[in-house]
Amino acid sequence: MSSPTLNYKSIIPNLLGEQAFVYIAKARELARKGAKVISFGVGQPDIPTFDHIIDVAKKALDDKFTGYTETAGIPELREAIADYLNSRYSADVKPNEVIVTPGGKGAIFLAVSAYVSPGDEVIIPEPSYPAYPEVTKFIGAKPVFVPLKWLGSDGGFALDIELIRRSISPRTKLIVINNPQNPTGALFPPKQIDEIMEIAREHKIPVLVDEIYDNFVYDNSPFKSFISYSDWRDYVLYVNGFSKTFSMTGWRLGYLVIRKEVAEKLTRLAVNIWSCTVSFAQKAAVAAMKGDWGPVKEMIKIFEKRRDLIVSKLREVPGFEVWASKGAFYVFPRIKKVLEETGLSVEEFVEQILYNKYVVTLPGTAFPDKAGKEFIRLSFATSFEAIEEGISRLKEGVEELLSKSGR
Ligand SMILES: Cc1ncc(COP(=O)(O)O)c(C=O)c1O
DSSP states (O other): OOOOOOOOOTTGGGOOOOHHHHHHHHHHHHHHTTOOOEEOOOOSOSSOOOHHHHHHHHHHHHTTOOSOOOTTOOHHHHHHHHHHHHHHHOOOOOGGGEEEESHHHHHHHHHHHHHOOTTOEEEEEESOOTHHHHHHHHHTOEEEEEEOEEOHHHHOEEOOHHHHHHHOOTTEEEEEEESSOTTTOOOOOHHHHHHHHHHHHHHTOOEEEEOTTTTOBOTTOOOOOGGGSTTHHHHEEEEEESTTTTTOGGGOOEEEEOOHHHHHHHHHHHHHHTSSSOHHHHHHHHHHHHSOOHHHHHHHHHHHHHHHHHHHHHTTSTTOBOOOOOBTTEEOOBOHHHHHHHTOOHHHHHHHHHHHHOEEOEEGGGSSSSTTTTBEEEEOOSOHHHHHHHHHHHHHHHHHHHHHHOO
8 A cells, every 4th residue: 555645845855955964975885895985075173072171061961960951042151152252253242142052053044034934035145055045945935046256266256245236136035144154165355244234234134144164264364253243133143153163063052143032032933943952062062162262273273284285285186276265174176177178067076086086075066056066175174194195086086087088
């Protein structure tokens, strides 16, 4: 007997998963078969969570701090988050404007839910972190993708402010800005951040700001946080989290900063979905914020050196145009020439490198919509040795593909 058809929402089959997880599964399968796989796929620091944070979580467990907590987070954590933003960005965030969420993703979900309804439009610069368009689609709204400008291997990526302006329609309910940006490693200059804020004020459209990589900024580049504007409450839905800065991806802790009335209402949504975030992880997060930032600073210094190494090695790969990213921990080389000469799509290229050389990279198209179709993403959250060996193998792989193509 056949099973009955389930009437799930029609949007469900159209939702995309996160491609990074698909390629990581393929890599694991190869590794199980004995291949020595090197991965540039994963978006998390390879350095484990710092010991002083783990110790506090252990103590919280020993103290049996294991029950439900306040939905929006334990008071000392909301306060620690507000203090961090206020001292770092000269902001004036109050603890009751902070909601602690299960990862930055939880914060993105809450923010989009609060401002977007079916039929609305959300402006998303692309290539983009996939959660923004997928949550938008889930709500029944439409992602309006606005490609970033590619300024070549010296200039990198910039927001196309004019195109963003022209993409605004009466249905636009949200603009998304992720800075520093995944997947490109772009860091948008303060002037562009000011321009986005101007657009928000002029059109009365909120900006979903995701600054989860705010500590991963290289070359002493200037970084302007949206939370530093005195009128942030009117326009900014601010997402950040613990996953990247403190290498706490598995702890599932992020936060949304949003005006108080909305925070109160969204806390009611949160209680109906996740009740609260993990109790002892929250204690550890307080220690992360208030404790020694030395290890974070050390990690960023190491990442900057890795960025230098991966960029210089990638520049030796034929047909690659490589911009030295300024933020996050990704490089996003343009491989147009290689694709043209080999006749491969970017997905096919990535598969060839994975199966021929056991090196995991991600196709730019994993970051919707289509602006990434001539690019691949590599995470340099991995060891110097892995970068040396992995990019040498990648280079060999590209040379072999080019010599086989004989075009
Ligand atoms: C831009 C961006 N925002 C949010 C997240 C989600 O972070 P979390 O693991 O804290 O949910 C990520 C993770 O890769 C990200 O790259």
